[in-house]
Amino acid sequence: MRADLTLLRRAALVLALVGPAFGQGAAPLPQDLEALNYYVSSGDTAAAEAELRRLRAQFPEWEVPSDLTTLGQRSPAEEIDRIYRLIADGELAEARRTMEETTRIFPGWVPPAEMVQLLDTAEAQAAFDSAAASGDAALAVEIARRSPQILRCDRVNNAWRLAEMQVALGQTAAAVQSYRGVITSCTGLPEISATLEKADAVASDAELADLFRLASGQLPGAGPALKALETRLRSGRGAAPAVATDLPAAGRPRTAGTAAAAASPRVGGGSGSSAVRAAAARGDWTRCAALTAGATSAEVLYERAWCVYNLDRPLEALWAFEPAASGRLGGQVARDARFGKALAFLALQMTEEAARIAAATDLTDQQRVEVEAIILDQRGVRSYRLKEYRRAIAYFDAYEDLTGGLRRDLALLRAYAWLNIGKRAEAKRLFTELNDQLATPETRAGLAASR
Incomplete structure (x- = not known):
């Protein structure tokens, strides 16, 4: 042991004579301090002093600590980074062990409140x-x-x-x-x-x-x-609706059974996933929703989104569509999820939110026609209710151009819109067409009012 120390001491003296020619920076790296740490820990004062002179010559800008025993201690910074990485990777037991060990090694270190809260x-x-x-x-x-x-x-x-x-x-x-x-x-x-x-x-x-x-x-x-x-x-629950209206309800999306079948990516393996797929395939939305309750993966949430949408729970569908809509499952699924979000917004009568999604998404032709038709429907009905009759007519005409036809309730509103702006001849023509197709009290009242 003493012979080894003597050799180390001689090597240190030789290096000390060489001095700054081997300079590597303002301060020594941990590996540069290994010999000095060894001498200090073993109590070899002479060797430690010789090694210290060498290091001072090699690193002239280095500020030597008054207590050389601190040189052998690790910095908590590396351990802190490691703890955060372990938490992010889900290695929670190892993160807890490392945090406790770091506290023992560095008595003055206290884990940050953020770290403790994150791990807890x-x-x-x-x-x-x-x-x-x-x-x-x-x-x-x-x-x-x-x-x-x-x-x-x-x-x-x-x-x-x-x-x-x-x-x-x-x-x-x-x-x-x-x-x-x-x-x-x-x-x-x-x-x-x-x-x-x-x-x-x-x-x-x-x-x-x-x-x-x-x-x-x-x-x-x-x-x-x-x-x-x-x-x-x-x-x-069987209670009467709070508000009644004589106007037709603005357009709602269709039940998304075919959309779900076409757009939904099949979730990963496992008996639970198979059961979800089977329930969705047969349109058993209640079973599908029950099986996917508490889901956290983007794949299963996407399946759930279509199922709860078909259960007339559009707000829950909006939340469940979000992971896939953000692109976690690939471009095509992201497009279809954004299509689902648009339908859910429309089911909530949140027309402009749906329009913004449609404008920013490269929908398929079929998806775009469906979404834009409902948007025009809702905007037309809303304009009519606000007595913006010319705007309502424009929306209904655009709906007809897009889909090749106009629902009877919307056609009646359009005819009344013409009547309300004083265009009795056009109103009468439209009421006559509707009455010839199917005479009802509404069409007869419209004809009488337009004469």
Whole structure:
């Protein structure tokens, strides 16, 4: 051992004589300090001093620390980066072990609050997913209770899954409370509306009314959309719609059975995926929605989007279409998902949002005709209701040019629009055509008014 140290000492003295000719920078690298660290740790003061003189000559700008024992310590920076990488890769147990070890090695280092929160949340999410996947509803509920951070709005799917498991445990009141938490915390119309649709299955009439009241306060600018949703949900419960109208409803997209079959990418393998495909293929949308509840992958969410859309749950479909629409499953699927989003917006009477998607997407000819026809339909009906009769006529004419025909209810509106701008001759011609095709009280009233 002493002989080895003597050789090292002599080598250090030779290098010291050479001096700056071997300079490599302002400060030595960790590998440059290996010999010095060895001498210091072994208590060989003479060798350490000789090595230190060599390093000073080689790195003249280097500021030597007063305590040479600190030179052998690692920097926590490398470990911090490693911990974040482990969390990102899902290696949570290793990330936790590394964080604890780093705290021991560097007593003065305290893990950043952001790192601790990120790891805690990732661990809670993994535990929640595992419990839910295994069907252990009680454990999943307990994990969510202990880790409320996994129920934030950016993880709204967890809150929905929690409510479903609470229902499975017979905790209906708790499920309603979970839905209430989403509505009072989130600020996105799609998330809140989808939550209201889910709550409809378990909430009483009074509870549902209270949830809509909370939603209206949270989204004061979304009154019409929320009112339309509440009317539809209450109609489904057998209640009378809140608002009646003598006008035909603006156009709604067709049921997307054929669109789902044509556009939906088949999800990956596994018996669960096969069951989803089978349910969608036979149009069993309820079964499909049940099988895909709590899905997180873009593929399964895309399947779910078409199924819940066909269940007249367009807001939930909007959320489920989003991962595929952003391009995660490839260009063609992204196009079809954006087509689905446009249909969902149109089902919500959000015409301009649908028009923006259509304008920015390279839809197929069939998709474009379908979307643009509904847009023209809704714009025409809306213009008529606003007494913008010339604009309504223009929209209805464009609809006819696009599709090669005009639905009878829209044709009646167009005839009345001509009558309302004082063009009685054109109105009479149109009412006559409609009356000759099928005489009804509406066509006879139109003919009488245009004479």
